[in-house]
Amino acid sequence: METHFETLVKGLYEKANKIITIFLRENHKDGNSKINIPKDFKEEFFSLVDKVNLSLMEDKDNFYGYFLFQMSREIRFDISSPTAVNFKGSKYVVYFNPIIFLTLTIKQMESTIKHEILHIVSMHLIRAKECKVEYGTLAVNMAMDVVVNTYLDHLPPYATTLEWVNLNYSLKLLPFESFEYYAEKIQTAIDLLEEDEDAAEDDSNKDEKIETDYNPEKTHDIWEDSSDIDEKTLKEFTEKFIDDSQKGNIPNYLESMISSLKNSKAELPWNLYLKRLMGTVESNQKKTITRRNRRQPDRFDLRGQLRSHKAKIVIALDISGSISDEEFNQAIKEVFNIVKNYNHEITIIECDSEIRRVYKVKSVKDIKDRMNIRGGTKFTPVFEYANNNKVNLLVYFTDGKGEDKLLSIPRGYKTLWVISGRGDKLSLKEPYGTVKKLNTIEIKDNTLYTSDLMRDGYSMNNQEVSHV
CATH class of the missing domain: 3.40.50.410 (von Willebrand factor, type A domain)
Structure with a gap:
């Protein structure tokens, strides 16, 4: 027998599909490029998110619930993951794609929200920009997801995990490494694939306003829409969000991440x-x-x-x-x-x-x-x-x-x-x-990348003992 929550999710999913159907029909007629999301759907959808948030706040990991409570919320049908985040104005914003999000159980919904918050605490929004200088978007995205998903249970079946990466790229990566380490190894594996870039599937006819499937290469595209803000200021905002979210005990791994963030240098020297x-x-x-x-x-x-x-x-x-x-x-x-x-x-x-x-x-x-x-x-x-x-x-x-x-x-x-x-x-x-x-600041060529990674203090090498 369906629970009340499951019935609510099923009804919202049907309404979300109806919104897309109407958009595709109207867009085909007059070229309208904006999806009209009815007010009552937004209210009903965010009421469901409130229920998920309440569940998070009642959990032993209530840090995530209090963090989510401070975030702005928006609906986007053009993100290729259940949730996504960026920084707008003076707040972090969490985005939901109902078509993907509403296929999850409540525990999986909780995990995908935790996933986004761990990206924030790890300062991935800043570190990804630096890492993309050397590695491709797919490698960087998967590396970051490997790091945060290591600490999460009840993941969606398509989630990028260490086990999945090792299996699909014939690697033997160990847990609790920095995401920069994973990015390097994954990029090397991608480069060795014998698939020609030109053989990639052509999805040029796909409507850019709608994403219905998870795509690891595009999961963090929305980060590019963040407000233009320097690293020091973003770090200060992040610390305030964190401080206001600590209402009780937090897991050891999260405590270590927060400590690393607060003890790290504010920004990379010019x-x-x-x-x-x-x-x-x-x-x-x-x-x-x-x-x-x-x-x-x-x-x-x-x-x-x-x-x-x-x-x-x-x-x-x-x-x-x-x-x-x-x-x-x-x-x-x-x-x-x-x-x-x-x-x-x-x-x-x-x-x-x-x-x-x-x-x-x-x-x-x-x-x-x-x-x-x-x-x-x-x-x-x-x-x-x-x-x-x-x-x-x-x-x-x-x-x-x-x-x-x-x-x-x-x-x-x-x-x-x-x-x-x-x-x-x-x-x-x-x-x-x-x-x-x-x-x-003196530069030494042979110590740049090692010292820089150590500067961040985010390597997960010291997290293994406290993994829960």
């Missing part, structure tokens, strides 16, 4: 971030007979590929700002140290309210004395130059004081803003890039 960013510079490929094809190494008739592209890097210096010659010279030395292993071309732009001088450099010795001009500051001219010169990477040193809106939007390149140690923040409301503070 120079270490720049080194990560260099890995994203697009490179053209040239064929070579000396290297086998990565995806099909046994095919001797297929040639491998090598990078042949010269990265065009622009270093913009705001000569009207408060950055000193000493600060800039030290920063430039670090830039050269970072890019030395890449085929690169560096252009220096001196600017204030307009571009005053442009010249190329091959070493620190080529840096010229700064022009003695102290006008106002406008960022737009530099972006106009970059847009017209096929730049790959723009690093802008400034005190941050300029326009509040760019008149020329960056096209096809990465931007890193480095704010002078005496500067406060960037005046732009939308920076179209990452904003970092200038500080003097």
Whole structure:
């Protein structure tokens, strides 16, 4: 006999399918691109979510219930998982796809909500961006899911678990490792598959507004819609959510995660971030007979590929700002140290309210004395130059004081803003890039990634004893 909860779920599922049917019919007629979700459906659906939340708050892991209570809630039919999260305004938002969510039992519903909250506590929304510099979206998504699902019971049958990854990719990964470790191993396994990328199923005709099945490669796409917020601020918001959710005892693994978050450094220094960013510079490929094809190494008739592209890097210096010659010279030395292993071309732009001088450099010795001009500051001219010169990477040193809106939007390149140690923040409301503070941190090439991962303090190596 069905319980009241099961009857409620069944009725909502039928209504959700009706909403989709109406949308597809209307969209076919007039090209309407917005799904109309009736108010009564939203109220009934979120009433069911309240029941799940109540169950969480009554559980020994009531931390998750109190955390969910603080989050905003929205319905999205275009996410390819039961739930998803991002950060909007000053709150975390949890999204539900009713078509997928309503196929779960109440315990599985609880687990998928816990899953999203563990991503937040692990600061995956930030760490994934850095990890995607080196690895593909699928590998990063599966690696993060492996980490958080290790601690959850009652998972949906399609959940990405350590056992599933080991079985499907012929791996022998151990539990309680960092997600960066899993990402590297999974990416290697993906690269070794003999499936040609072009053989992937073509789903171009699928309606982009509706997802009815779980897709691990797209589960965290909604993270890209998060508000543009720096790592330090997001960490502070996350700690507040956590503090307001701790109303009793919490599991050992969760306590350890929270401790790691609070003891970790707020953000990656600008120079270490720049080194990560260099890995994203697009490179053209040239064929070579000396290297086998990565995806099909046994095919001797297929040639491998090598990078042949010269990265065009622009270093913009705001000569009207408060950055000193000493600060800039030290920063430039670090830039050269970072890019030395890449085929690169560096252009220096001196600017204030307009571009005053442009010249190329091959070493620190080529840096010229700064022009003695102290006008106002406008960022737009530099972006106009970059847009017209096929730049790959723009690093802008400034005190941050300029326009509040760019008149020329960056096209096809990465931007890193480095704010002078005496500067406060960037005046732009939308920076179209990452904003970092200038500080003097020594770089050692051979310790970057090891120290950076240890910096996070999220490795699960110390969690095994406390696993519940």
